[in-house]
Each structure stands twice: as structure tokens, then as C-alpha cells.
Amino acid sequence: MKRPNAAYKNLGEFVTALERAGELKRIRRQVSAHLEISRLTDAESKSPQGGKALFFERVTDSPFPAATNLFGSPRRIGMALGVEHLDQLGERVRDLMEITPPGSFRDMLGLLPTALSVTRFFPRRFRGQTPPCQEVVLQGEDVDLGQLPVLHCWPKDAGPFVTLPLVFTRSLKTGVRNVGMYRLQVFDRSTTGMHWHIHKDGSNYYNEYRRAGRRMPVAVAIGADPATIYAATAPLPRNLDEMMLAGFIRSRPVTMTRCLTVDMEVPAEAEFVLEGYVDPDERRIEGPFGDHTGYYSLADEYPVFHVTAITHRRRPLYCATLVGRPPMEDCYLAKATERLFLPLLQAAFPEIEDYWLPWDGVFHNIVVVSIDKAYPLHAQQVMSGLWGQGQMSFCKIIVVVDRDVNPQDPAQVIAKLLTQLDVGADLTFTQGVLDVLDHSSPTPIQGSKLGVDLTARVAGETPRRPIQKPAEKARPSLDRLEQQVTARVPGVVGLRVFPDARRGNNGNTALLMVNVLKPGDRSGREYARQLLDLDILTAFRVILLYDADIDLDNNSLVLWKLFNNTDPGRDIHIAEARCVVDACKKDASDGHLREWPDELTFDV
Ligand SMILES: Cc1cc2nc3c(=O)[nH]c(=O)nc-3n(C[C@H](O)[C@H](O)[C@H](O)COP(=O)(O)O)c2cc1C
Numbered sequence: 001m002k003r004p005n006a007a008y009k010n011l012g013e014f015v016t017a018l019e020r021a022g023e024l025k026r027i028r029r030q031v032s033a034h035l036e037i038s039r040l041t042d043a044e045s046k047s048p049q050g051g052k053a054l055f056f057e058r059v060t061d062s063p064f065p066a067a068t069n070l071f072g073s074p075r076r077i078g079m080a081l082g083v084e085h086l087d088q089l090g091e092r093v094r095d096l097m098e099i100t101p102p103g104s105f106r107d108m109l110g111l112l113p114t115a116l117s118v119t120r121f122f123p124r125r126f127r128g129q130t131p132p133c134q135e136v137v138l139q140g141e142d143v144d145l146g147q148l149p150v151l152h153c154w155p156k157d158a159g160p161f162v163t164l165p166l167v168f169t170r171s172l173k174t175g176v177r178n179v180g181m182y183r184l185q186v187f188d189r190s191t192t193g194m195h196w197h198i199h200k201d202g203s204n205y206y207n208e209y210r211r212a213g214r215r216m217p218v219a220v221a222i223g224a225d226p227a228t229i230y231a232a233t234a235p236l237p238r239n240l241d242e243m244m245l246a247g248f249i250r251s252r253p254v255t256m257t258r259c260l261t262v263d264m265e266v267p268a269e270a271e272f273v274l275e276g277y278v279d280p281d282e283r284r285i286e287g288p289f290g291d292h293t294g295y296y297s298l299a300d301e302y303p304v305f306h307v308t309a310i311t312h313r314r315r316p317l318y319c320a321t322l323v324g325r326p327p328m329e330d331c332y333l334a335k336a337t338e339r340l341f342l343p344l345l346q347a348a349f350p351e352i353e354d355y356w357l358p359w360d361g362v363f364h365n366i367v368v369v370s371i372d373k374a375y376p377l378h379a380q381q382v383m384s385g386l387w388g389q390g391q392m393s394f395c396k397i398i399v400v401v402d403r404d405v406n407p408q409d410p411a412q413v414i415a416k417l418l419t420q421l422d423v424g425a426d427l428t429f430t431q432g433v434l435d436v437l438d439h440s441s442p443t444p445i446q447g448s449k450l451g452v453d454l455t456a457r458v459a460g461e462t463p464r465r466p467i468q469k470p471a472e473k474a475r476p477s478l479d480r481l482e483q484q485v486t487a488r489v490p491g492v493v494g495l496r497v498f499p500d501a502r503r504g505n506n507g508n509t510a511l512l513m514v515n516v517l518k519p520g521d522r523s524g525r526e527y528a529r530q531l532l533d534l535d536i537l538t539a540f541r542v543i544l545l546y547d548a549d550i551d552l553d554n555n556s557l558v559l560w561k562l563f564n565n566t567d568p569g570r571d572i573h574i575a576e577a578r579c580v581v582d583a584c585k586k587d588a589s590d591g592h593l594r595e596w597p598d599e600l601t602f603d604v
Pocket of ligand 1: 163164178179180181182183195196197198199200201202232233234235236321323330333391
């Protein structure tokens with residue numbers, strides 16, 4: 001397999017390669033890190049194919065240049081990780097697993113660690129005089145995070161946030177290193193928030209130090225070679241050092257060097273390093289922050305990172321990302337993870353053919369998985385397995401299709417949903433952990449989950465109920481439908497039939513989307529009851545409720561709202577073979593007592 005070279009020594013080499021490839025735009029005029037860089041980055045990310053990487057040569061009040069959107073296109077993520085197509089990452093992992101076959105059941109469970117550890121990807125020690133990341137050293141009074149061009153991303157953010165940091169920690173128990181990407185809110189010259197979510201490895205190690213009542217040494221690298229940056233975002237098992245994954249992707253080990261004021265190691269070629277510690281007993285309000293859900297993540301208490309030294313290259317480049325409603329740069333990082341982890345998922349679940357995390361589901365809301373179904377309730381078995389699997393366990397909705405359906409093709413999946421779904425029999429509800437960023441559940445970080453079985457029935461399974469086709473003359477026109485529904489259900493202000501009746505839809509395999517006035521004194525349950533009672537709507541097995549301001553013709557918008565705003569247990573109202581799904585904003589009328597976050601916009 002021919003592969004482009006991913007072994008960039010550092011960020012500078014990658015930026016040069018991007019520029020040569022015509023993938024980087026230089027902005028020479030002075031720009032502000034307060035909202036201006038993020039506005040420009042948002043517009044670039046939303047342009048076709050992710051636009052270009054942006055290099056800001058002069059940033060107000062900072063001596064350092066900044067770059068954004070470095071990974072944000074199919075071509076750039078491929079260049080970053082040394083592949084022409086992201087599927088080649090999975091192929092490389094599969095090859096690696098084949099040359100190091102599991103020797104025992106235990107190896108089988110930890111397949112990737114085993115495979116990586118016997119190969120030559122262990123990080124190396126820097127052997128020269130001064131590592132590039134320590135060409136300039138600032139300690140004591142000289143530490144000033146205000147010198148860095150840290151972005152204030154969205155108008156209602158609590159302050160500037162470091163958005164692409166590689167946070168290095170070490171287990172107190174095992175000594176194993178972890179590298180995670182956890183944002184840092186800059187509080188003042190020498191302290192930041194440490195936003196590791198409760199389920200993440202950094203947080204787990206932090207708990208070890210808390211229990212021992214000991215200070216936790218932490219080092220943060222900002223800017224490194226692209227494989228190393230990517231590795232910090234990868235959901236590896238806890239016992240595996242992300243620097244080995246970086247070495248594997250680069251086909252060359254990462255060179256590490258010792259920090260000067262804490263007992264930690266960082267990539268020697270990093271642009272900036274923040275050395276310091278997290279105190280086990282100190283917590284402070286962090287956020288709000290415009291997050292990759294497209295909403296603000298709410299303010300909450302998080303540990304505080306004290307910076308004891310800032311070291312950097314002589315001419316460092318600060319790199320950042322802007323997260324927000326997809327598509328954004330992090331979608332490409334997530335896509336790399338999806339492709340790289342497929343063989344690992346298949347090692348645990350050999351029946352899995354392929355899977356897809358749609359961007360409108362912001363990675364943790366929905367996964368579509370295709371399987372080679374062999375026995376009754378096989379789809380439900382796979383759902384249960386995935387809900388117990390690493391960060392896949394955060395997933396709110398799992399849709400299972402047969403192997404002849406391409407899970408990455410929304411048209412094929414929706415066709416199955418329309419023609420196959422037996423609402424009364426194909427939905428599995430359960431409870432489980434949720435991503436910290438989920439806002440739909442009335443209770444943070446836990447809630448209901450939905451499995452949707454769209455596979456064909458096999459021998460031994462109860463057949464689906466046949467779909468009742470309405471008589472020809474009973475199919476109402478859209479105008480008549482709209483007239484009757486708005487007249488009989490106060491609060492309904494708009495309708496869309498999908499697929500469009502004019503495009504040959506025969507009315508019995510369609511979804512109905514409805515704009516309603518909500519929240520207020522009408523709960524989703526009440527709308528559901530009234531809509532399900534209307535004879536004129538009996539042909540629609542699935543009815544989706546949206547707030548009045550949602551453009552129902554915008555497919556991406558309606559999917560994004562559906563996946564983000566729906567708590568399956570509370571918001572799916574079933575009556576025999578039909579259901580109403582409430583994808584509106586929630587408030588006390590729906591029993592949602594916690595704050596509902598604002599949507600991200602620059603227009604305030
Ligand atoms: C741009 C970006 C920002 C992220 N910010 C956070 C964050 O602030 N907190 C968090 O827990 N995870 C965040 N993540 C996700 C984690 O980096 C990811 O779950 C990673 O696997 C965590 O590493 P760990 O498994 O070693 O804990 C972010 C991911 C990306 C791509």
C-alpha cells in the first residue's frame with residue numbers, strides 16, 4: 001500500500017507541507033484572538049470540503065502566530081496521518097494485529113496494547129543538549145499565559161480557552177502515562193481549568209491522587225507533529241500510552257524529553273509546554289464554553305491547573321481549533337478514530353461489518369452499525385456489547401442494519417427505517433452513562449438509550465406486523481393535511497412530509513415533521529397524544545416534533561436537533577405501531593428541570 005509520509009518531525013514541517021500542497025491560507029493582517037480568529041475559522045470550516053488551514057501571522061497582544069483548521073478536510077487529515085484515505089488507517093491496524101496474533105484470551109481483550117507493545121513504536125528519549133520545546137524557558141514571575149494567542153471562541157464563552165492541548169498525566173498506581181485532549185480555560189497568568197470529563201482517563205488518574213491526598217504533576221503540550229496531536233484525541237484503553245499510537249501512525253517513535261519543573265515527559269519537538277500541577281482538593285467553576293455539540297456546555301466545577309513553567313521553541317506556532325455545530329475540524333479527527341478503531345471493534349464483535357458515526361450526531365449521540373446477523377436478537381446483543389465498550393458506551397442511539405445495507409449511506413438507512421420499522425417491536429430502551437456534553441437527559445451524565453433494530457427477521461424471531469397501507473383515496477394532500485392538523489391541534493405551525501409526496505412517495509412510508517409552539521404550557525406528551533389521535537395521520541408511523549423556528553426543509557438541521565435534543569425514554573411517545581418523537585427544546589413542562597444550553601451563534 002502506497003502511503004504519504006506522516007513522519008513529520010514537528011508542527012512546522014506539517015505546516016510547510018500543507019502550504020506546498022496549497023492547503024494553507026496565510027492571513028497577514030493583524031487579527032484578534034477575541035472572536036475574530038474564531039469567526040474566520042468558522043466560515044472556513046463551513047466552506048466546501050472544510051476549506052483551508054488558516055495561518056494567522058499577527059495576533060493582537062501576542063508575539064506568537066496562530067494556526068487553526070489544520071486537520072479540517074479529508075485531504076489534510078490524510079496528510080496528517082500519512083494515508084490517502086482514512087480507511088487505510090484501519091487496514092494498517094488490521095495488518096499489525098495479523099503479525100502479532102493474540103496468544104491468549106487476555107491478549108484478545110487488550111489486542112491493541114499487545115500489538116503495539118511488541119513493535120517498534122515505543123517513545124524514545126531526547127539525547128541532544130537542549131530540546132526544541134525548551135529553547136525558551138519562563139518560570140516564576142515570567143510565567144504569563146496572557147502572552148499566548150489563546151482564542152476566545154464564542155461570544156458567551158467564560159473566557160479564552162486552549163482548545164488543542166495534549167494533557168500528559170501519569171497513573172499513581174501503575175506509572176502508565178496518559179495523554180488526553182481536555183480544554184483549558186485560562187483564568188489568569190498562571191492558572192487554567194482542567195476540563196477532563198468524569199469518564200476520561202485523566203480524571204481517573206486524578207482520583208488516584210485525590211485518594212492519596214497528593215499533588216498531581218501535569219504537563220501540557222500545545223502544538224506537536226500531527227500524529228501526536230491526533231493521538232491525544234483517540235479513545236485508547238486506559239493502560240495504553242497514546243505516544244505509542246502516535247509512533248505507530250508516524251512509523252517512527254515520538255521523541256520525549258523531561259520537563260524542567262515537574263517529573264513528567266513531553267514531546268521534545270512541541271511548540272509550547274505548560275508544566276505544572278493539579279491540587280487534589282481545589283476545584284473552580286469552569287465554562288460555559290461553545291462546544292462541539294453546537295451548544296454551550298454549561299459551567300461546572302473542575303480541577304485547577306497551576307502552571308509552574310512555560311517553555312517553548314524559539315519561534316513557536318500556537319495551534320488551536322474551533323469546535324461548534326458540525327461540520328468543524330474535529331469531525332475529521334473523529335472520522336479518523338472511527339476508521340482506525342473498526343478492526344478493534346471487529347476483534348471484539350466479529351459480526352460487525354462496518355459502522356458510521358454521523359456528524360449531525362456529534363459523535364456520541366448516534367451510531368449506525370451493520371452486522372452479519374446469524375440468530376434471534378443478534379442485533380440487540382450487539383447493542384448491549386457496544387454500550388459496554390469504552391467511549392462507545394456514551395452513545396445514546398444505536399441503529400443496527402444488515403450487512404447488505406451500507407451504514408454510511410443515510411439514504412439506505414432511512415429507506416430501511418421507512419419500510420421496515422415496527423415501532424412496537426424494534427425499539428429497545430435501556431439506561432446508561434451519557435457523555436458529559438449530552439443536554440437532553442434530565443439528569444447529567446446518565447439517562448436513557450435507544451436501540452433501533454432494522455435488521456431482517458430470522459427464524460425464531462417474531463415477525464414484524466405488516467404495515468397497514470391506507471386506501472388510495474385516504475391519502476391526503478399536504479395542503480389538506482396542514483389545514484386539518486393546524487385546525488385540530490392548536491400550537492402546530494408547520495408540517496413537512498419526508499420523503500416529499502411530490503417525489504413519488506405514496507404516503508404510507510413517510511415521516512411527518514411538525515413545527516409546534518413549545519416550550520410553554522404544552523408538553524411533548526400532550527402534543528403526541530393529540531397527533532396520534534388524528535385519523536388523518538394514521539399513515540405516519542413516525543412523527544417528529546420541532547420548535548417553531550426550525551426550518552424543516554434543512555435535513556442536516558432536523559437530524560442535528562433530533563439527535564441532540566431527544567432523551568429517548570422521555571421523548572418518544574408510542575401508541576401501538578406509531579410514535580411521536582419530541583425533538584424540541586425542553587423545560588419544566590416536560591419535567592426537564594436543569595438548564596437547557598444556548599445554541600452557538602456569533603450574532604448576539
Ligand atoms: C478538539 C477536542 C477537544 C476536546 N475537549 C475535551 C474536553 O475538554 N474534555 C474531555 O473530557 N474530552 C475532550 N475531548 C475528547 C477527548 O480528547 C477524548 O475523549 C480522548 O479520548 C480522551 O482521552 P482519554 O481517553 O485518555 O481520557 C476533546 C476532543 C477534541 C478533538
